[in-house]
Amino acid sequence: MQNPLTFRQIATLWREDKQKYVKRSTMSAYSLILQNHLLPYFGDVTVLSEESVQKFAIEKLDSGLSQKSVKDILIVLKMIFRFGVKSGNFTHQDWEVKFPTYHSSRELSVLTVGNQRKLMKHLTDNFTFRNLGILICLHTGMRIGEICALKWSDINLSAATISVNKTLERIYDSYATPAKTEIVISTPKTANSHREIPVGKELLKILRSIMAVVNSDFYVITNEATPTEPRTYRNYYKQLMESLHLPAMKFHGLRHSFATRCIESMCDYKTVSVILGHSSIATTLNLYVHPNMEQKKKCIDKMNKSLGKF
Numbered sequence: 001m002q003n004p005l006t007f008r009q010i011a012t013l014w015r016e017d018k019q020k021y022v023k024r025s026t027m028s029a030y031s032l033i034l035q036n037h038l039l040p041y042f043g044d045v046t047v048l049s050e051e052s053v054q055k056f057a058i059e060k061l062d063s064g065l066s067q068k069s070v071k072d073i074l075i076v077l078k079m080i081f082r083f084g085v086k087s088g089n090f091t092h093q094d095w096e097v098k099f100p101t102y103h104s105s106r107e108l109s110v111l112t113v114g115n116q117r118k119l120m121k122h123l124t125d126n127f128t129f130r131n132l133g134i135l136i137c138l139h140t141g142m143r144i145g146e147i148c149a150l151k152w153s154d155i156n157l158s159a160a161t162i163s164v165n166k167t168l169e170r171i172y173d174s175y176a177t178p179a180k181t182e183i184v185i186s187t188p189k190t191a192n193s194h195r196e197i198p199v200g201k202e203l204l205k206i207l208r209s210i211m212a213v214v215n216s217d218f219y220v221i222t223n224e225a226t227p228t229e230p231r232t233y234r235n236y237y238k239q240l241m242e243s244l245h246l247p248a249m250k251f252h253g254l255r256h257s258f259a260t261r262c263i264e265s266m267c268d269y270k271t272v273s274v275i276l277g278h279s280s281i282a283t284t285l286n287l288y289v290h291p292n293m294e295q296k297k298k299c300i301d302k303m304n305k306s307l308g309k310f
Protein backbone atom coordinates (compact mmCIF):
# COMPACT_ATOMS: atom_id res chain seq x y z
CA MET A 1 0.00 0.00 0.00
CA GLN A 2 1.32 3.43 -0.96
CA ASN A 3 2.40 5.70 1.90
CA PRO A 4 -0.01 8.60 2.56
CA LEU A 5 1.08 12.05 1.40
CA THR A 6 2.32 14.50 4.01
CA PHE A 7 0.74 17.89 4.56
CA ARG A 8 3.75 19.44 2.83
CA GLN A 9 3.20 17.35 -0.30
CA ILE A 10 -0.53 18.08 -0.37
CA ALA A 11 0.14 21.79 0.17
CA THR A 12 2.50 21.81 -2.81
CA LEU A 13 -0.18 20.24 -5.03
CA TRP A 14 -2.78 22.67 -3.68
CA ARG A 15 -0.55 25.65 -4.40
CA GLU A 16 0.05 24.55 -7.99
CA ASP A 17 -3.70 24.24 -8.51
CA LYS A 18 -4.74 27.38 -6.59
CA GLN A 19 -2.41 29.79 -8.37
CA LYS A 20 -4.39 29.27 -11.59
CA TYR A 21 -7.42 30.99 -10.07
CA VAL A 22 -6.25 33.79 -7.74
CA LYS A 23 -4.27 37.01 -8.06
CA ARG A 24 -0.49 36.82 -7.69
CA SER A 25 -0.64 39.01 -4.61
CA THR A 26 -3.20 36.69 -3.01
CA MET A 27 -1.06 33.65 -3.79
CA SER A 28 1.94 35.44 -2.34
CA ALA A 29 0.04 36.00 0.92
CA TYR A 30 -0.99 32.33 1.01
CA SER A 31 2.60 31.25 0.37
CA LEU A 32 3.90 33.37 3.25
CA ILE A 33 1.36 31.82 5.59
CA LEU A 34 2.46 28.39 4.42
CA GLN A 35 6.18 29.10 4.82
CA ASN A 36 5.99 30.95 8.15
CA HIS A 37 3.23 29.10 9.99
CA LEU A 38 1.69 25.98 8.49
CA LEU A 39 4.62 24.02 7.07
CA PRO A 40 6.85 24.36 10.18
CA TYR A 41 3.97 22.98 12.32
CA PHE A 42 2.12 20.51 10.09
CA GLY A 43 4.65 19.83 7.32
CA ASP A 44 5.35 16.16 8.04
CA VAL A 45 1.95 15.06 9.37
CA THR A 46 -0.40 12.83 7.36
CA VAL A 47 -3.49 13.38 9.53
CA LEU A 48 -5.07 16.69 10.59
CA SER A 49 -7.18 16.34 13.71
CA GLU A 50 -9.33 18.96 15.43
CA GLU A 51 -7.17 18.56 18.53
CA SER A 52 -3.94 19.39 16.64
CA VAL A 53 -5.52 22.37 14.87
CA GLN A 54 -6.94 23.70 18.16
CA LYS A 55 -3.53 23.37 19.82
CA PHE A 56 -1.91 25.16 16.87
CA ALA A 57 -4.39 28.07 17.13
CA ILE A 58 -3.78 28.52 20.87
CA GLU A 59 -0.01 28.47 20.41
CA LYS A 60 -0.25 31.15 17.71
CA LEU A 61 -2.42 33.32 19.96
CA ASP A 62 0.01 32.87 22.86
CA SER A 63 2.88 33.89 20.56
CA GLY A 64 1.27 37.32 20.17
CA LEU A 65 -0.76 36.98 16.96
CA SER A 66 -4.21 38.56 16.91
CA GLN A 67 -7.38 36.53 16.50
CA LYS A 68 -7.78 37.93 12.99
CA SER A 69 -4.27 36.80 12.01
CA VAL A 70 -4.85 33.31 13.38
CA LYS A 71 -8.22 33.08 11.62
CA ASP A 72 -6.55 34.11 8.34
CA ILE A 73 -4.00 31.33 8.82
CA LEU A 74 -6.77 28.83 9.54
CA ILE A 75 -8.57 29.83 6.34
CA VAL A 76 -5.51 28.75 4.33
CA LEU A 77 -5.21 25.57 6.41
CA LYS A 78 -8.85 24.68 5.70
CA MET A 79 -8.43 25.30 1.96
CA ILE A 80 -5.51 22.87 1.87
CA PHE A 81 -7.41 20.38 4.02
CA ARG A 82 -10.46 20.49 1.73
CA PHE A 83 -8.16 19.99 -1.26
CA GLY A 84 -6.65 16.98 0.50
CA VAL A 85 -10.10 15.54 1.23
CA LYS A 86 -11.20 16.04 -2.39
CA SER A 87 -8.08 14.29 -3.67
CA GLY A 88 -8.54 11.41 -1.23
CA ASN A 89 -5.49 12.18 0.90
CA PHE A 90 -7.31 13.41 4.01
CA THR A 91 -10.42 12.04 5.72
CA HIS A 92 -13.27 14.53 5.92
CA GLN A 93 -14.03 15.99 9.35
CA ASP A 94 -15.43 19.27 10.65
CA TRP A 95 -13.26 21.35 12.93
CA GLU A 96 -14.63 23.69 15.55
CA VAL A 97 -11.71 25.82 16.65
CA LYS A 98 -12.52 27.82 19.79
CA PHE A 99 -10.91 31.11 20.76
CA PRO A 100 -10.54 31.75 24.50
CA THR A 101 -12.06 34.93 25.89
CA TYR A 102 -8.74 36.17 27.26
CA HIS A 103 -7.63 36.61 23.66
CA SER A 104 -10.29 39.19 22.92
CA SER A 105 -10.10 41.24 19.74
CA ARG A 106 -7.84 44.26 19.95
CA GLU A 107 -9.36 47.72 19.77
CA LEU A 108 -8.95 49.64 16.54
CA SER A 109 -6.40 52.44 16.45
CA VAL A 110 -8.32 55.63 15.69
CA LEU A 111 -7.36 59.30 15.85
CA THR A 112 -9.25 61.40 18.34
CA VAL A 113 -11.21 64.27 16.80
CA GLY A 114 -8.66 66.74 18.19
CA ASN A 115 -5.66 64.85 16.81
CA GLN A 116 -7.35 64.36 13.46
CA ARG A 117 -8.00 68.09 13.18
CA LYS A 118 -4.38 68.81 14.09
CA LEU A 119 -3.11 66.39 11.46
CA MET A 120 -5.46 67.65 8.74
CA LYS A 121 -4.53 71.27 9.44
CA HIS A 122 -0.83 70.46 9.11
CA LEU A 123 -1.39 68.55 5.87
CA THR A 124 -3.42 71.43 4.42
CA ASP A 125 -1.02 74.18 5.54
CA ASN A 126 2.13 72.28 4.47
CA PHE A 127 1.43 71.04 0.99
CA THR A 128 3.50 68.23 -0.49
CA PHE A 129 2.24 65.46 -2.74
CA ARG A 130 2.96 62.90 -0.02
CA ASN A 131 0.99 64.98 2.48
CA LEU A 132 -1.85 65.18 -0.02
CA GLY A 133 -2.03 61.38 -0.12
CA ILE A 134 -2.49 61.22 3.66
CA LEU A 135 -5.15 63.94 3.46
CA ILE A 136 -6.99 61.98 0.76
CA CYS A 137 -6.94 58.92 3.05
CA LEU A 138 -8.57 60.91 5.84
CA HIS A 139 -11.23 62.24 3.44
CA THR A 140 -12.01 58.93 1.69
CA GLY A 141 -10.90 55.95 3.80
CA MET A 142 -8.77 54.57 0.96
CA ARG A 143 -6.24 51.83 1.69
CA ILE A 144 -2.52 52.56 1.44
CA GLY A 145 -2.08 50.38 -1.66
CA GLU A 146 -4.95 52.21 -3.34
CA ILE A 147 -3.39 55.58 -2.53
CA CYS A 148 0.02 54.49 -3.84
CA ALA A 149 -1.59 53.36 -7.12
CA LEU A 150 -3.77 56.48 -7.49
CA LYS A 151 -3.18 58.58 -10.62
CA TRP A 152 -4.44 62.08 -11.34
CA SER A 153 -6.55 60.59 -14.13
CA ASP A 154 -8.50 58.65 -11.48
CA ILE A 155 -9.82 61.94 -10.08
CA ASN A 156 -12.86 63.38 -11.85
CA LEU A 157 -13.27 67.03 -10.88
CA SER A 158 -16.53 67.60 -12.75
CA ALA A 159 -18.16 64.59 -11.06
CA ALA A 160 -16.27 65.24 -7.80
CA THR A 161 -15.27 61.58 -7.48
CA ILE A 162 -12.19 59.40 -7.07
CA SER A 163 -12.17 56.10 -8.94
CA VAL A 164 -10.53 53.29 -7.00
CA ASN A 165 -9.60 50.78 -9.69
CA LYS A 166 -6.16 49.44 -8.75
CA THR A 167 -3.83 48.79 -5.85
CA LEU A 168 -0.05 48.67 -5.50
CA GLU A 169 1.82 46.22 -3.32
CA ARG A 170 5.18 44.53 -2.99
CA ILE A 171 4.70 40.79 -3.16
CA TYR A 172 7.08 38.10 -1.98
CA ASP A 173 7.70 34.97 -4.02
CA SER A 174 9.22 32.51 -1.58
CA TYR A 175 9.21 29.75 -4.20
CA ALA A 176 11.40 31.64 -6.67
CA THR A 177 15.10 30.71 -6.82
CA PRO A 178 16.40 32.78 -5.21
CA ALA A 179 13.36 34.14 -3.33
CA LYS A 180 12.52 37.65 -4.47
CA THR A 181 10.08 40.51 -4.10
CA GLU A 182 8.55 42.76 -6.74
CA ILE A 183 6.13 45.67 -6.96
CA VAL A 184 2.83 44.76 -8.57
CA ILE A 185 -0.07 47.00 -9.57
CA SER A 186 -3.26 45.00 -9.86
CA THR A 187 -7.01 45.21 -9.42
CA PRO A 188 -8.31 46.19 -5.96
CA LYS A 189 -8.57 43.76 -3.04
CA THR A 190 -12.10 42.53 -3.91
CA ALA A 191 -14.84 43.26 -6.45
CA ASN A 192 -16.44 45.63 -3.92
CA SER A 193 -13.14 47.47 -3.54
CA HIS A 194 -13.54 48.71 -7.13
CA ARG A 195 -15.59 51.83 -6.35
CA GLU A 196 -16.28 55.53 -6.88
CA ILE A 197 -15.80 57.72 -3.81
CA PRO A 198 -17.33 61.22 -3.61
CA VAL A 199 -14.90 64.07 -2.95
CA GLY A 200 -15.99 66.65 -0.36
CA LYS A 201 -15.84 70.39 -1.00
CA GLU A 202 -12.72 71.06 1.07
CA LEU A 203 -10.64 68.37 -0.62
CA LEU A 204 -12.10 69.23 -4.02
CA LYS A 205 -10.93 72.83 -3.65
CA ILE A 206 -7.37 71.65 -3.00
CA LEU A 207 -7.41 69.17 -5.88
CA ARG A 208 -8.88 71.66 -8.35
CA SER A 209 -6.01 74.11 -7.92
CA ILE A 210 -3.38 71.37 -8.34
CA MET A 211 -4.86 69.43 -11.24
CA ALA A 212 -4.71 72.42 -13.55
CA VAL A 213 -0.93 71.99 -13.78
CA VAL A 214 -0.18 68.26 -13.32
CA ASN A 215 0.30 65.45 -15.82
CA SER A 216 -2.87 63.32 -15.67
CA ASP A 217 -0.88 60.10 -16.13
CA PHE A 218 1.38 60.73 -13.11
CA TYR A 219 0.87 59.13 -9.70
CA VAL A 220 -0.63 61.47 -7.13
CA ILE A 221 1.71 61.00 -4.17
CA THR A 222 4.89 61.22 -6.26
CA ASN A 223 3.60 63.46 -9.08
CA GLU A 224 5.90 61.41 -11.29
CA ALA A 225 5.53 58.62 -13.83
CA THR A 226 6.74 56.11 -11.24
CA PRO A 227 4.92 55.32 -7.98
CA THR A 228 6.21 54.78 -4.47
CA GLU A 229 5.56 51.57 -2.58
CA PRO A 230 3.54 51.20 0.65
CA ARG A 231 6.59 50.39 2.81
CA THR A 232 8.31 53.65 1.83
CA TYR A 233 5.10 55.63 2.30
CA ARG A 234 4.48 54.09 5.72
CA ASN A 235 7.94 55.20 6.82
CA TYR A 236 7.20 58.77 5.72
CA TYR A 237 3.86 58.72 7.54
CA LYS A 238 5.48 57.38 10.73
CA GLN A 239 8.10 60.14 10.71
CA LEU A 240 5.40 62.75 10.11
CA MET A 241 3.32 61.56 13.07
CA GLU A 242 6.41 61.62 15.30
CA SER A 243 7.31 65.15 14.17
CA LEU A 244 3.79 66.33 15.08
CA HIS A 245 3.94 64.53 18.46
CA LEU A 246 0.84 62.56 17.57
CA PRO A 247 0.26 59.06 19.00
CA ALA A 248 1.90 56.21 17.10
CA MET A 249 -0.72 54.62 14.88
CA LYS A 250 -0.51 52.37 11.84
CA PHE A 251 -1.26 53.94 8.47
CA HIS A 252 -4.41 51.80 8.30
CA GLY A 253 -5.61 53.78 11.33
CA LEU A 254 -6.34 56.66 8.94
CA ARG A 255 -8.94 54.45 7.26
CA HIS A 256 -10.34 53.46 10.66
CA SER A 257 -10.49 57.12 11.65
CA PHE A 258 -12.41 58.03 8.49
CA ALA A 259 -14.93 55.24 9.08
CA THR A 260 -15.30 56.14 12.76
CA ARG A 261 -15.99 59.80 11.94
CA CYS A 262 -18.63 58.69 9.41
CA ILE A 263 -20.37 56.50 11.99
CA GLU A 264 -20.16 59.27 14.61
CA SER A 265 -21.79 61.63 12.10
CA MET A 266 -24.76 59.24 11.89
CA CYS A 267 -24.06 58.20 8.29
CA ASP A 268 -26.02 55.05 7.45
CA TYR A 269 -23.97 51.90 7.72
CA LYS A 270 -24.63 50.66 4.19
CA THR A 271 -23.28 53.88 2.66
CA VAL A 272 -20.15 53.73 4.83
CA SER A 273 -19.64 50.09 3.84
CA VAL A 274 -19.84 50.93 0.11
CA ILE A 275 -17.45 53.88 0.44
CA LEU A 276 -14.92 51.68 2.26
CA GLY A 277 -15.28 48.92 -0.34
CA HIS A 278 -16.18 46.25 2.20
CA SER A 279 -17.44 42.95 0.83
CA SER A 280 -20.47 43.12 3.13
CA ILE A 281 -22.11 45.49 5.58
CA ALA A 282 -21.38 42.92 8.30
CA THR A 283 -17.67 43.77 8.05
CA THR A 284 -18.44 47.44 8.67
CA LEU A 285 -20.76 46.66 11.58
CA ASN A 286 -18.28 44.31 13.25
CA LEU A 287 -15.39 46.77 12.91
CA TYR A 288 -16.93 50.14 13.66
CA VAL A 289 -20.38 49.91 15.22
CA HIS A 290 -19.92 49.48 18.96
CA PRO A 291 -22.64 51.46 20.79
CA ASN A 292 -21.56 53.10 24.04
CA MET A 293 -23.68 53.16 27.20
CA GLU A 294 -25.25 56.54 26.33
CA GLN A 295 -26.41 55.21 22.97
CA LYS A 296 -27.79 52.10 24.66
CA LYS A 297 -29.75 54.21 27.15
CA LYS A 298 -31.23 56.29 24.31
CA CYS A 299 -32.25 53.08 22.57
CA ILE A 300 -34.07 51.83 25.71
CA ASP A 301 -35.74 55.23 26.19
CA LYS A 302 -36.98 55.24 22.57
CA MET A 303 -38.35 51.73 22.99
CA ASN A 304 -40.19 52.67 26.20
CA LYS A 305 -41.54 55.85 24.61
CA SER A 306 -42.92 53.88 21.68
CA LEU A 307 -44.86 51.66 24.09
CA GLY A 308 -46.49 54.64 25.75
CA LYS A 309 -48.14 54.55 29.18
CA PHE A 310 -49.96 51.40 30.26
